[in-house]
Amino acid sequence: MDRESFWTADPAELLRVGPGFRLADVDTNAHPGFDGDKVAGQAALAEGAAVLNRLQEQLFANNVVNGDERRVLLVLQAMDSAGKGGIVNHVMGAVDPQGVHLAAFKKPTAEELQHDFLWRIHKQVPAAGQIGVFDRSHYEDVLIGRVRELALPEEIERRYGAINDFEEELARTGTSIVKVMLHLSKDEQRERLAxxxxxPDKHWKFNPGDIDERARWDDYQEAYQLVFERTATADAPWFVVPADRKWYARLAVQHLVIDALERMDLDWPKADYDVAEQQRRLAAS
Amino acid sequence: MDRESFWTADPAELLRVGPGFRLADVDTNAHPGFDGDKVAGQAALAEGAAVLNRLQEQLFANNVVNGDERRVLLVLQAMDSAGKGGIVNHVMGAVDPQGVHLAAFKKPTAEELQHDFLWRIHKQVPAAGQIGVFDRSHYEDVLIGRVRELALPEEIERRYGAINDFEEELARTGTSIVKVMLHLSKDEQRERLAxxxxxPDKHWKFNPGDIDERARWDDYQEAYQLVFERTATADAPWFVVPADRKWYARLAVQHLVIDALERMDLDWPKADYDVAEQQRRLAAS
Known part of the structure; x- marks a missing residue:
């Protein structure tokens, strides 16, 4: 099966959170596994898009023809301005929208708060044959939830376990889970907010609350470190992607999705009808 | 405001269904308003994508900042293989997925059949600030519904009025509705199915039932003609787009969405905070 030609080492290995991982040790400006510059990175993204497109179409086609129940869930988490929106637009946006289910989780509504924290999440998991993308996720409930003390400490503790159980269930029912933290430096964030x-065409993307969250930078880094320690599992691994260079973060996340699809060993499904017979019918019609 | 440079006449005027319209008179191979060939048409699509992207982002931004409730609903109807999927992928797929809500309507489920025909449709209308795309729609209930006699004639009659009431309500609450029939010839359909x-990589897109529907071609053309006569309104116009040339159909539908957005007279929203104050806060953070 054709795959991308440009990686010097597999970013799915280089970026995976393993035992002893420390977020503070990650270089946010690095580009592991890719030797080129921004221009080369952008060209590589187009090459990868063709690979991703074929794999996504095969996933979708196998569901249509064979009822294949497999699916992918990409979870995106990050500090403000780290580039989640760019991943959604430039990586997942290059895939046929028919095969993608995007869910953006904002501040919970009054109705959502009347339920357990996974209620609104579960409703948005991808259907068989789909690639689901979570722009923020249930991890907010142990990130801003912890930093802002939106729940009691024992409830926050309970949630790590609830998340692991939930993700294990998704994995057992055919979901390949890819969890990504886009990791940028505090200085790079200042530049992007500035x-x-x-x-004026970017004013709408800024919110004064972004600076309030920025003031708690260290608390968030600590909350992320805890997330990795408690929820990086074999079924639902975390990947920390250096994100000071947008072009690299896009290329790396594209590869992580490609990698999840390649592990499915997909091919075009066989026709469930007699091709020659249908060709005769068509010619006569 | 910048707009596409390449139209010789406005396709929104040329393709709109007006009084006395007859589907049988439309040349499916024509390319009204565009003088170039396929290569020129594909280049034009990229130019148009930039225009569409900016307008979509402005629509979205005005909702975020000002709570602007306006939205767009693109309804796509066509015979099999006319290119609905290509429009979704290559026209709407070029827009930031955050701002697009796609709904594909297939054969109704058992639960959906327990409700009136608009029940499943209403749940999928776009939210404020979004562009909604219906890949098939409530019109199936007066197309295949009529041709296959899935409902009594008096119920089919009732539905035209119910559709007009429903669309009028959507229009009054801020929805710009664009209804498109992709119109291809019976010969071109044979080629595409062949x-x-x-x-083998396209077998999954074929279904023997496609030839059964093809056998009722004339009945469907008649059902479409009736749809135009009964549901082409000022608030929710129909456009018939010649679709034997995929590149033209894409360019024309792209323009129809651009046209709907341009009529909204959009601009970047003003910041609802003091920019200089936030710049000082950021510098100090």
């Missing part, structure tokens, strides 16, 4: 403030 | 049968 850019939003400098450009 | 292509699907000739290529």
């Amino acid at each position: 850019d939003r403030l400098a450009r | 292509d699907r049968l000739a290529r």
Whole structure:
């Protein structure tokens, strides 16, 4: 099966959170597994898009023809301005929208707060044959939930276990889970927020609350470190993607999705009808 | 406001279904309003994508900042293989997925059949700030519904009125509705189905039932003609797009969505915070 030609080492190995992982040790400006510059990275993204497109179409086709129940769930978490939106637009946006289910989780509504924290999440998991993308996720409930003390400490503790049980259930029913934290530096965030403030066509992307969250940077880094320690499992691994260079983060996340699909060993499904017979019918019609 | 440079006449005028419209008179191979060939058409699509992207982002941004409730609903109807999927992938797929809500309507489920025909449709209308795309729609209930006699004639009659009431309600609450029939010739359909049968990577897109529907071609054309006569309104116009040339159909539908957005007179929303104050806060953080 054709795959991308440009990696010097597999980012799915380089970026996976393993035992002893420390977020503080990650270089946010690095580009592991890729030797080129931004221009080369952008060309590589187009090459990867063709690979991703074929694999996604095969996943979808196998569901249509054979009822194949497999699916992919990409979970995106990050500090503000780290580039989640760009991943959604430029990586997943290159895939046929028919095969993608996107869910963006914002501040919970009054109705959502009347339920357990996984209620709104479970409703948005991808259907068989689909690639689901979570722009923020149930991890907010142990990130901002912890940092802002939105729940009691024992409830936060309970949630790590609930998340692991939930993800294990998804994995057992055919979901390949890819969890990504886009990791940028505090300085790079300042530059990106400054850019939003400098450009009238970007003002709508800025919110004064972004600076309030920024003030708790260290608390968030600590909450992420705990997330990795408690929820990085074999079935639902975490990947920390250096994100100071947008082009690299996009290329790496594209590869992580490609890698999940390649492990499914997909091919075009066989026709469930007699091709020659249908060709005769068509010619006569 | 910048718009596409390449139209010789506005397809929104040329393709709109007006009084006395007859589907049988439409040349499925024509390319009204565009003088170039396929290569020029594909280049034009990229130019149009940039225009569409900006307008979509402005629609989305005005909702975020000002709570602007406007939205767009693109309804796609066509005979099999006319290119609905290509429109979804290559026209709407070029837009940021965050701002697009796609709903594909298939054969109704047992639960859906327990409700009126608009029940499943209403749940999928776009939210404020979104562009909704219906791949098939409530019109199936007066197309296959009529041709296959899935409901009594008086119920089919009732539905035209119910559709007009429903769409009027959507229009009054801020929805710009664009209804498109992709119109291909019966010969072109044979070629496209033959292509699907000739290529193993396309077998999954073919269904023997496609030939059964093809056998009722004239009945469907008549059902479409009735749809236009009964449901082409000022608030929810129909456009018949010649679709034997895929590149033209894509370019024309792209323009119809651009046209709907341009009529909204969108601009970047003003910041609802003091920019200079936030710049000071950011610099100090």
